[in-house]
Amino acid sequence: MDVEKRLIVNSGKGNLLNELVKSLKECESFYFSVAFVNFSGLQLLLDSLKEGQAKGVKGRIITSTYLNFTEAKALHKITTFNNIDLKVFVTDRDIGFHTKVYIFEFKECYKVIIGSSNITQSALKSNIEWNVEIISKYNAAFLRDVLKEYDTLWKSSVNADKRFIDEYEQFIKTLTTEHKVPNLIFENSEYIVPNRMQNRAMENLERVRAFGESKALVIAATGTGKTYMSAFDVKAYKPRKMLFIVHREEILKKAKETFEHLIPNRGITFGLLTGNHKDHEADYLFATIQTMSRYYTNFTQDAFDYLIIDEAHHATSPTYQTVLNYFKPTFTLGMTATPERSDHNNVFELFDNNVALEVRLHEALEDELVIPFHYFGITDIDEVDLSDIDIDDVAEVTRRLKVNERVDFIIEKMTFYGNDGVKRKCLGFCASIDHAKYMSEQFNVRGIKSIHLSGEDSVETREKFTKRLEDDTDELEVIFTIDIFNEGVDIPSVNTVLMLRPTNSPIIFIQQLGRGLRKHEGKNFLTVLDFIGNHSKTFLIAIALNGSRYYDKESLKVAIATDFANIPGATHIQMDEIAQERILAQIDQENFNSMKYLKDEYFEFKKMNEGYIPYYLVDYLKFDGAPDPVKFIDKEKTYLGFVGKTEKDDTLKALLTNEVFEKALKELSSKLPLKRIHEFVIIKFLLKHDNISIDRARREILKFVKEVDDDTILHAFECLNQDYYDSSQQNRTVKLCELENGQLYKSNAFTSLLENENYLSYLEDVLVYGIFRYEKEFKQDYYGVPHFKLFEQYQMIDAALLSNYRKTHSAFRGSGLLANGNEYFLFIDLHKEEDIDESINYKDKFIDQQFFQWQSQNSTKQSSERGKNIIMNRQRGINLHVFVRKYKELDGKTEPFIYIGTGNTVEYEGEKPITVKLELENEVPPNIYTEFVEKV
Structure with a gap:
């Protein structure tokens, strides 16, 4: 048998991109024929093609003008490789061009991959594609036929020289400007349906309301469709009157348009309450908090059935609180991308700790709520040495990064990898204002129009330059900044992000990455260039990219070695060999459970918390990329004990001198992370009630899960009664509940603890955090008995x-x-x-x-x-x-x-x-x- 066959599909097991990269590394020559080539796919192959060029590997590529899908930009890029000959099969109305074949020549055989995939990011990584790999000896009849057909195509195609590509590019531009193809999406509101995230949120909101709850919070990354979700929910709920409150007027008008589009023909009036509009009588009113805070008394307290607060992390402020405490709606929905607030009040508590949905970056990628990104981890130049300094020493880091050779290197890599779209729209994240200023000056000297922005610039100045960056006709290409674009500022059309500072926080890394992930018309992917230095915290990049808050050393190493194959969709992550080895070495040397490492994590998080001590576990729910506080509990038995020790805080330590409180806090903390929610829901109910029956417990538990069986509730009662504790467990814990006649009662010890507000706040914090994290990890599903979730x-x-x-x-x-x-x-x-x-x-x-x-x-x-x-x-x-x-x-x-x-x-x-x-x-x-x- 002289032929071996294998099916290649895009899945968790692998994808066509991996096969092409591997084959390009090992082959002596290659021959491709694909109907079309997009830059989104070509960019993923650039390093392999460059490596082949260095080794003298010869290549031929045939593509076509079929349906005008091939991008001129991709053709121009291919011609920069001197080892590749490029031809284009020019199609007409009668002849289509559908080939997708990749041929690799080795010393003793050929590999032929024939199937359905063109060179696009989706075809190579995420689309449903079938490709057959055939290993064939030189003398096989099949191979002779393939090579003969390829040679025929090659002779029938034209050379793709600069003149040809320029003419093709001009033709495409003419198509899109003078003869626009009509929009084939029939945008009738009846046919716009919720995406997966929106459906999940609406189901959970309906369940929360069914059990008498009147408030809920939805946490979802910017650009994932929170406003649409709220409009869908209002459409289903059908309130008589609705109030939508936001912080910024520009958001308000877009929200009103969304609601009008999704809820037409119901005789509902829509209006604005702003500095310029006073539509008091509208059924569905969209108001800025600034204006509503002046006019809220013009409305009765029960004027609105449904209240929506966008950017709900602002809602803990006095201005919001005045308005929210006045109105008495039937239901209140909060929406936010990040549930944090600088005055450090608890946003979760404001919504009765009912989180209907949380969607962070990696879930947004999985649900295709944001665009894919192509991340390239590039080892920084030797002239930049950060190995012997503290990367928190901003002045010294800045001094060492201000190297002309580094600027040239960055521009070289930007040019090589390119970007989606015609105009580069780039955000460069720097170490300091001085560094940002230096970078913009140097880029301008080299002919790339750039500016720097910081918190010192006015909001008007920032808006002016962001609009210029988004304008395709403006020459501004790059904005260098420090952290003002980490969150809250939206520039949807950004197509390139430069990481130019050493990463010392996964939170900041994810925020900066997220600035370019918003969907935008004509934008297919984000290019991320990360210049990885030799500092001691390089491994934090891997933690950020891995996307799991709950990681260990081994899972991180596997993620790096497999180019983060667990990342969903067409997103692509690759690090060069030196960066990979450096990070793997650091992970090997690091002890993720040492007190030193945990303290470093804690203080870095505290810095993100604007220097405020994060007293509570729920503080760690604020940021995507935050550390897992259960690791702190594992070290000191309670989070309070860890903070008290780390901060050398005698006041916190004093709380734990109450033996009953310490035992109770240790008992609850030892259950984290929860594997069954029942016990915590029951104890949380007992914070405000003296006892609970099986029936009432069932009702409370069903607020969080879809189904529950009575025997498991009874077993939870028995566990809380410590029926199955051994003598040593009973000695070191305090009994919070007593089981009597089928009902669970609050113990005297528990009752006395709850009379102290400090004790209550810390016990409640553990309960709320445990329940929230359970919901996040187990959803609302019923797993039966035994209650095991697959792969947990x-x-x-x-x-x-x-x-x-x-x-x-x-x-x-x-x-x-x-x-x-x-x-x-x-x-x-x-x-x-x-x-x-x-x-x-x-x-x-x-x-x-x-x-x-x-x-x-x-x-x-x-x-x-x-x-x-x-x-x-x-x-x-x-x-x-x-x-x-x-x-x-x-x-x-x-x-x-x-x-x-x-x-x-x-x-x-x-x-x-x-x-x-x-x-x-x-x-x-x-x-x-x-x-x-x-x-x-």
Whole structure:
């Protein structure tokens, strides 16, 4: 057989881009023929093409003018490579051009990839595409046919020289200006439907209201459609009167237009209440807070059924509070991109801690609410040495970054990677005002029109220059800044972001990245160039890009080694080899659980909090990219204890001298992150009530989840009554609840604690944070009993709680197989400790994503009841739940297991131990599978 075949699709397992990059690195020559080439796809191949040019690899590319989809900009870029010959097949009305073939020549064979993918970012990374890879020897008839056909096409195509491309480019411009293609989107409001985010928010709002709640908050990144979501919800709710309040007038008019568009023909009047408009009688009124604060008494308190507060993080201010305390609507909705506020009042509390939805950057990418980004991590030049300084020393960092050679290097990379669209619209984030000023001066000297802006510039000045940047006819290309565009300022058409300062905060990195991700007409992707220096905090870039607040050393290393394959859609992340190695080395050396590292994280977050001490866990919900405060709890048993120790704050330490309060706070904190929400919902209810029944508990729990069973509620009552605590647990905790006659009562100790406002605030904080984080991670889904979510993290003892085990829960530890009736729990370490008894020869491993090999305990015989239950689990009604972790411990901390679902024994052999082959009922996703099996 002289031909090998393989199907390539875009999925978590891989994509066509990976195959092309790998083949370009290894081939001796290549030949492409694709119907069209867009710059969005070509940019992803530039480094591979450059590497091939350096090695003398020759290439030929044929594309076409079919349907005018090929971009002249992409053709111009290809011609800059002196090792590539470019031709274009010029189509007419009778002849179409549909080829998508990639041919690579190696020393002993050819690789041919034929399928559906053109060179666009979506076709290479995220579209549903089928491509077949065929490895063929030189003498195969198939290969001869392919090469012959390619040669025919090559001869039938014209040379794409500068003159040809210029003429084609001018023709495309003529099409788009003089003969505009009609807009084929039929924009009738009846046919505009909510996106996934909007649907989720509306479902949750409906559930919150169904249980009598009158307020809720939606947190979603800028540009994800919060205003549309609110209009859809109002359309469904049908209030008689509605009030929409915003901070800025320019937002107000857009909001009113959105509502008018989505809610037509209902006899509803829409009006404005601003400095220039006073439409008091409108049914749906859109008001600035500045004007409403002067006129609110002109309305009755119950004038509005539905109240919407946009940019709700402002709502804790006195001006907002005066207005909000006056009106008594049936329902109030808050919307914000970031639930933080400089006066440090709690936005969550303002909305009764009802968060209907939270969508941060990576979820926005997954739901395609923002555009994809192409991130290129570029090792900075040798002349910039930051290895021996504190990167918080802004003056010294600035001094070392102001290097002419670095400016040339940045411009060289900007030119090489290019940008989406005709005009470069770039934000450059700098280390200081002095650095921004220097960069704009140097760019201007080199002919790239630039300015610098800072907080010292007036709002009018900033608006003037942002409008100039967005204007296609204006020569301004770059705005250098420090942090004024981190959040709150919207420049939708930005197509390039330069990271020119050392990253010392994942929060700031994500905010700066987000400035360019807003959708805009004609904008397909954002180019991000990050110039990575040799400073000590380089690894923070990986934490920011990884997108998970809950990470460990191993998952970060795998993410880097796989070019962040877990990032959804057409987003592309690549770092050059030196940057990758530098970051991996830093991660290896760093202990993410050391007090030094945790203190650094804490103080960096405090700096983001404008220097205010973040006293509460909910403070960490303010920012995308914030640290995980549960790590601080793990270190000192309570967050309050960690802050008191870190800040050397005697007042905080004094609170913990009350033994009952300390035990209660430790007890609640030890449950984080929650794996079952029931207990916290019940305790939160008891903050304001003396007792709770099963029926009332069901009603409270159903505010957060779609379904709940009575036996699990009863089990939660029993757990809160400490029925399943061993004696040592009972000694070191305080009992908050007493179970009596089927009802749960608040204990005397708990009641006395709640009389102290400080104690109450810290206990409530743990409860609110636990419930919010549970909602974020588990959504509203019902997982049954045992209550396990696929691919979630668990410890052994969690299996006792979540399977309603009615014996001492601390017995669930130490053994690889634990059982509760017909539920068997297999806890498996893939890598054993080096000093383990050599007589134990484990063979636990993934065979592939669907099958797992596991060995029972050494004492298990096939003829024993346990042995029979394992090897004939399906026939005997035994559920084998499989939990796997890569390492037992990392950085001195016990690692959690990942639940990969149930498995069924399909093969078995041996005695004491029995080796079984399990077929998993759920295929392990590629990103999780890679993390388990990849060695970095």
